[in-house]
Amino acid sequence: MRSSIARQAAATAASGFKPSPMALLPPIPLYRRLFRAHRKHLPREMRVLGDEYIKAEFRAHRKVDNPAHLIGFLTEWQLYAQKVEGDAWKGEKIEDGKLQKLSDEQVHQLYELMQAIQKRGSDDDGSSS
Template sequence: MSDKLKVLKKQGLFVFLDILRLHRKKLPIELRSFGDVYVKQEFRQHQDANSRQYEMFLEQWQYYLADLKSMKDVKQIGKKISEEDKLLLNDDQMKTLSQLEEETKKTFKKE
């Protein structure tokens, strides 16, 4: 493992822990459990990424972390993904996005 990747992984650990902490602090239990599982899966899936991939992965989670930090209440969660951004997603990412949308709809239907 390169030195750069070691530094990125250490940063990733802090981002991961901050996200879980903010989930506990700001999200209702239904969303928190869903969000925690999703975050853990994503970080697990990227353990073997190279430096460039992990850097891009971490950057996106840092954006999410910044959104969580600025969130005042649960009604503010998330934001619409632009069509331009959707075009940048690969097939696996589109599948994950669709699954996330379905699970979110199920969660909010229960309420």
């Protein structure tokens, strides 16, 4: 006999397990959500740069076999989508703990991204004068 959802939830709560605060989206729905978030919440210039970055990252992680890496990848992108949708990303800095965990290659990618953003910003300032 099947138990109801309420009984399952009660059993889960009684056993001490807490439901996760957010359900992790599968890769394809998350990918689409990211593009929608960019389309709705970012200026055109930032959207173009962000969309290309999303495409490159998802392509690079397409064949990841390690479940821990996959979960970490999807979790961080889902948190990013939530921040963009809520405009919480503006002026935010990377946490020191996360920065320390980055590999040299990731730090280099982040530096290149920063340079691309600064270059676009200086190009926009120069063209509007």
